[in-house]
Amino acid sequence: MQMRSCAIWLSVVGLIATASPSLAFAKGKKAKKDSADTAAEAPAKEEPKSGGSVDDLMNDSVKKKTTSSSSSSDADAVAPSKPEPSGEPDAWERPPVEEEKPKKKAAPVVAEEKKGDGRNIEVALTAGWATQTTKFFSADPYGFGFGLRGAYELESHLVLGVGAEYFIGNSSLGADKVGTSTSGLVSTSANYFLANAEVGYNWWLANDVILRPSMWVGLSFGTQNPPMLSGTSGVMTAFSLSPGLTLQYIMGRTGWFIGADARINLILGEGNSGVLFHGMLGKRF
16 A cells, blocks of 8 residues: 555656656747747847947937938838829819821912003004994995094903994985985985993903903994985984904003904994994003
C-alpha cells in the first residue's frame, strides 16, 4: 500500500516537472512576440547626442521639421486625393469645343465689262427710198426721201429720239372728169412728210456695232396736187406707226458711224402705208 502511494506521487511529480518547462517556453515565446510587435509599431526615439551645443540642437530640430514638411508635400503630390464620383455632371463643365469650320474664300469680284463707246448722243442724216403698200392717193407719195434724226442713249441702253423724213413722191397721168365728160389727161402728184418720235434699245454686239430695234410713232402728212376735192388744200394727216430695225457701225474713236434702217410705215387713217429703207451717216457725242 505504501509502495502504491509512493508510485502515485512520483507520477504526479513527474507530470508537473514535464509540464513546467513547456509552459515556461510558451510564455517566453509569447513575450518575445509581443515585444517584437511593440518595437515595430513604436520605433525607438532617437536620443539626442550628448555633448552637442544648444545651436546644434536647434538646427537639428529645424532640419527635422523641414524634412517632415517636404516629405508630407511629396506624399501629397505623389498621391493627390481623387474627387468622389458624382452621378450628375458639374454645372460648370465646359461644353465640347466645336471645330472651326474653314472659311469659304470669297469669290473674286469681276467687274462687269461696260458695253458701249461711252457716248450717249447721236445725230445722223438719212437718205433712202420707199414704196407704197396700200393706195389712197392717185400717185405713189413715197419714192426718194431724206431726213434728219437725233437720239439719246440712257445708261440702261434705252434709246429715245426724234426725226423727220421727206419723200418727194411720184406723178401719174389721169383723166380729169368734169361732170360726165372727160376734158383730157391731167398729171397728179403726191408726196409724204413724216414726223415722229423714236423709242428703241441698243444691243451692243461689239464696242463698235449696234443693233437697235425701235418704233417710230408720229404723224404722216400726205399731199396730192391737184387736190382730191376741189376747194381743199389736198393735205391728208394721219397717225402712223413704224416698227423697224437699225444697224450701226462706229468708225474709230472719233464717233463717226454709218448705218442702215428698214421699217414698215403703217398709216392709221387716210393715206398710203409703205416700206422704207434708209442709209445714214452720223456722229456720236
